[in-house]
Amino acid sequence: GNSVTQMEGPVTLSEEAFLTINCTYTATGYPSLFWYVQYPGEGLQLLLKATKADDKGSNKGFEATYRKETTSFHLEKGSVQVSDSAVYFCAPAQGGSEKLVFGKGTKLTVNP
Amino acid sequence: EPEVTQTPSHQVTQMGQEVILRCVPISNHLYFYWYRQILGQKVEFLVSFYNNEISEKSEIFDDQFSVERPDGSNFTLKIRSTKLEDSAMYFCASSDADRGITPLHFGNGTRLTVT
Numbered sequence: 001g002n003s004v005t006q007m008e009g010p011v012t013l014s015e016e017a018f019l020t021i022n023c024t025y026t027a028t029g030y031p032s033l034f035w036y037v038q039y040p041g042e043g044l045q046l047l048l049k050a051t052k053a054d055d056k057g058s059n060k061g062f063e064a065t066y067r068k069e070t071t072s073f074h075l076e077k078g079s080v081q082v083s084d085s086a087v088y089f090c091a092p093a094q095g096g097s098e099k100l101v102f103g104k105g106t107k108l109t110v111n112p
Numbered sequence: 113e114p115e116v117t118q119t120p121s122h123q124v125t126q127m128g129q130e131v132i133l134r135c136v137p138i139s140n141h142l143y144f145y146w147y148r149q150i151l152g153q154k155v156e157f158l159v160s161f162y163n164n165e166i167s168e169k170s171e172i173f174d175d176q177f178s179v180e181r182p183d184g185s186n187f188t189l190k191i192r193s194t195k196l197e198d199s200a201m202y203f204c205a206s207s208d209a210d211r212g213i214t215p216l217h218f219g220n221g222t223r224l225t226v227t
Contacts, residue, residue: 036218041220042220043219043221044155044205044216044218046215046216049215
């Protein structure tokens, strides 16, 4: 089945710093790839997605590119804000399968 | 924007007791899910539900667990005889299509503490 390895946290950055959270996956075929975010006290929310190789998902200044050759989907943001403090989850999914496979999550804290 | 709502937000129960975790999915969604997250660990798939029956379940979802959609709006997870290791955050999710393409919408979770 699918599996995912996500960068260990926690990550602490200053406001306006550059962010990268690494994610690599193993999967049968070519899964759709998702990043979910969990803000304090809230549920998981979709941040961005990519459904095929070389697609770039983007939202709220975050980006991730579907890299088939390296089976990766790293999350980046050029300038983080305090409000980006949250836990970020990488999750591949297989079309026709009922399961999202989540990484452990990476906790990001952005200090002013 | 429509939301998935879960109640209660926190449930404390004694080992061996039955608990029911409740969820109201988004009204036009057809696929329903339960996930759980033990503190400090991964978010794990438990079960998916479509057309009034379980469509997939994980090894975690043993005979102690059951799901039900009793009235067309609620979606419940029942644990018959709770164990200490059932302590976790339980997330309900729903989707309106094949989830390989369409993302899940999650509730805020129910924190279950078994003492």
